[in-house]
Amino acid sequence: MIGRNDFAAAYDVPRETLAALDTYAALLAEWQQRMNLVGPSTLPHLWSRHFADSAQLLALAGMGRGWLDIGAGAGFPGLVLAILDPDARFTLVESIAKKCRFLEAVTDALGLGARVTIDNRRIETLPRQKFDIVTARALASLDQLFGWALPYAGSGTKWVLPKGARVEAELAIAIERFAFDYSLVPSRTDDAARIVVASGVKRR
Numbered sequence: 001m002i003g004r005n006d007f008a009a010a011y012d013v014p015r016e017t018l019a020a021l022d023t024y025a026a027l028l029a030e031w032q033q034r035m036n037l038v039g040p041s042t043l044p045h046l047w048s049r050h051f052a053d054s055a056q057l058l059a060l061a062g063m064g065r066g067w068l069d070i071g072a073g074a075g076f077p078g079l080v081l082a083i084l085d086p087d088a089r090f091t092l093v094e095s096i097a098k099k100c101r102f103l104e105a106v107t108d109a110l111g112l113g114a115r116v117t118i119d120n121r122r123i124e125t126l127p128r129q130k131f132d133i134v135t136a137r138a139l140a141s142l143d144q145l146f147g148w149a150l151p152y153a154g155s156g157t158k159w160v161l162p163k164g165a166r167v168e169a170e171l172a173i174a175i176e177r178f179a180f181d182y183s184l185v186p187s188r189t190d191d192a193a194r195i196v197v198a199s200g201v202k203r204r
Contacts, residue, residue: 001045003047007047007052011084017084020110023106023109024075024083025051027105029043031105052188052189053137053189055084056187057077057162060197061133061158066089066130066131066132067081067133068131068135069092069093070139071123073094073137074103077135079106081135083112088115092116092119093122094118095121097120100119103118104118128151129152130153130154132157133157134149134159137162138162146174153201158197160196161196161197161198163196165192165193171196177203180198183197184196184197
């Protein structure tokens with residue numbers, strides 16, 4: 001587990017960006033008292049379990065400027081990435097209204113409204129548009145994610161999807177329904193986890 005200072009060093013985070021993450025952390029702790037945004041046992045390990053776990057995706061995404069985060073929850077990874085990358089735009093789709101209120105509170109507090117869109121809906125109802133990068137964390141299996149988000153992916157879209165120990169089984173199922181190129185990148189925060197970096201996703 002890494003703490004705040006370790007996180008800042010590992011991801012070369014400027015002081016003002018670290019201050020924004022401090023604000024995020026404080027708001028998460030405050031709102032967690034009223035609603036279950038994250039697993040309570042993970043809150044003491046926020047910098048490792050949620051912030052670093054999200055931040056590691058940035059280096060894998062390449063130069064894409066438009067992100068789609070499906071099932072954004074408490075903002076991991078999308079809102080963390082928006083704080084770390086001031087040049088990109090993010091659409092955070094979340095079907096649970098109370099979680100969207102939290103995401104809006106953090107976005108407002110940090111002045112991210114010009115670059116971050118919080119969309120309270122199911123992904124299937126999102127108006128058709130194309131994104132450079134698609135991500136989702138702890139939401140669904142690979143084949144489900146591909147099926148849901150394929151309408152929002154172009155030929156050059158990159159999929160950056162953190163996965164747990166069952167990733168090989170999920171890949172086997174996804175390959176039956178979809179053709180795609182991919183690599184598996186070891187997680188920096190969990191030895192058993194992998195990040196699927198996929199491209200060229202299309203139905204068979």
